[in-house]
Amino acid sequence: MVIQTVPRRPIGAAASLSIILDSPELQGLIDNLEALRSTGRRGYPIRSLIGACLVKSRYAIPTWSRTTALIADHAALQSALGSAPSVHACYRFARKLRQNSPALEACFTALAASLRAELPNYGQDIAIDASDIMPAYANGQRYLSKNGPLRERYSDPDASWGHRSAISTRAAGSFYGHKLQAAVCARTDLPVAWRVETARDHEASFAIPLLDAARQRGFAPQTCVMDLGYDTDAIHAGVEERGCRPIIPLKQTATVKRGDHRPPTCEHGTWVFAGADLKRKRTKWRCPHAAPASKGQLRFACSPASVWIKASRLHPLIPRQTKRWGDLYRGRGAVERCFGRLKHEYALTPLRTRGLERVRLHADLTILATLAQALARVRTIPLAA
Ligand SMILES: [Zn+2]
Numbered sequence: 001m002v003i004q005t006v007p008r009r010p011i012g013a014a015a016s017l018s019i020i021l022d023s024p025e026l027q028g029l030i031d032n033l034e035a036l037r038s039t040g041r042r043g044y045p046i047r048s049l050i051g052a053c054l055v056k057s058r059y060a061i062p063t064w065s066r067t068t069a070l071i072a073d074h075a076a077l078q079s080a081l082g083s084a085p086s087v088h089a090c091y092r093f094a095r096k097l098r099q100n101s102p103a104l105e106a107c108f109t110a111l112a113a114s115l116r117a118e119l120p121n122y123g124q125d126i127a128i129d130a131s132d133i134m135p136a137y138a139n140g141q142r143y144l145s146k147n148g149p150l151r152e153r154y155s156d157p158d159a160s161w162g163h164r165s166a167i168s169t170r171a172a173g174s175f176y177g178h179k180l181q182a183a184v185c186a187r188t189d190l191p192v193a194w195r196v197e198t199a200r201d202h203e204a205s206f207a208i209p210l211l212d213a214a215r216q217r218g219f220a221p222q223t224c225v226m227d228l229g230y231d232t233d234a235i236h237a238g239v240e241e242r243g244c245r246p247i248i249p250l251k252q253t254a255t256v257k258r259g260d261h262r263p264p265t266c267e268h269g270t271w272v273f274a275g276a277d278l279k280r281k282r283t284k285w286r287c288p289h290a291a292p293a294s295k296g297q298l299r300f301a302c303s304p305a306s307v308w309i310k311a312s313r314l315h316p317l318i319p320r321q322t323k324r325w326g327d328l329y330r331g332r333g334a335v336e337r338c339f340g341r342l343k344h345e346y347a348l349t350p351l352r353t354r355g356l357e358r359v360r361l362h363a364d365l366t367i368l369a370t371l372a373q374a375l376a377r378v379r380t381i382p383l384a385a
Helices: 016-023 025-036 044-059 064-073 075-081 088-098 101-118 204-214 234-240 254-256 322-344 356-380
Strands: 125-135 161-164 173-185 193-199 221-224 245-247 270-278 282-286 290-292 298-300 306-310
Touching: 016 025, 016 075, 016 356, 025 044, 025 088, 025 101, 025 221, 044 064, 044 075, 044 088, 044 356, 064 088, 064 234, 075 193, 075 290, 088 101, 088 221, 088 356, 101 356, 125 204, 125 322, 173 204, 173 322, 193 204, 193 356, 221 322, 234 245, 245 322, 322 356
Parallel strands: 125 221, 221 245
Antiparallel strands: 125 173, 161 173, 173 193, 270 282, 282 306, 290 298
């Protein structure tokens, strides 16, 4: 049976679920996991268990018990999945997935390649950020009660206190839990690479690992936009080494206060950007005073009329003064939009699981559902020419 269209709503339509489960990318994951199941009792088919993971995310259900209850009551879902797995089967399967992260990673690589084939811009310009917060499913207060004894056991030992920054109308504040660190495609808002880390860890340390994870999945990002918190020499150099242009606003460091980031000047004014040499990693700047001379040539009043400046945090290859930099910088909103969708449509939060390993799998499965859904959508609904 060929289903021609996938309705955008409801997002959990059972028909699109079986299209996703039958896609070669998900079939690859099913085969990989089936091959690991050499011994032991014959349980539910892997396809049904992966199907249950997709149902959980796509119907935005926080727990396995409610997910399995929905499947048990829902004939269309059961026929798409082939069976109705039990709660315990889902827990056992989640453990199996945690122990076999390479199988899941191979599926993400396959999904990325197929999505790039459909959406050639996917992953070309990326935005990296610690995309908001995942409060722990645990109490992080140090005291059991006011003036009471110290808490001795924390139910999520990997959660920690972190700080969130203010975004638009939302106030800044501290929270207890985890953070999703993500590289998101600035054009499609689809996630490219991500990792869950405890809230206290600083996001800047994950920028280069995320870029490497993206490249591992076959992406070749050309530009990478980040916020002020990532403005370090090491990140600029690391991004450039990977053939990618950093788009990061300037932090007020001592060198910036001294004015080292400013273009050269002369009696005619501030020199203007005149192109970049990506191979030699230098930008060219020239005197603004130029009069037309013979044969379309320009005559410059200054000598030398231009200089090359070595690329650095102070002088990136896409200079901060250019329109291109501004256009790319606006792409940083992609992380926030992507996280909003994961949270509100796919139940990334509230967390109902504890410990970094389990929270990581939860994020992986949530993102698996969004990427598989995006692929099914672009395959069944061809993009307008
Ligand atoms: Zn001049």
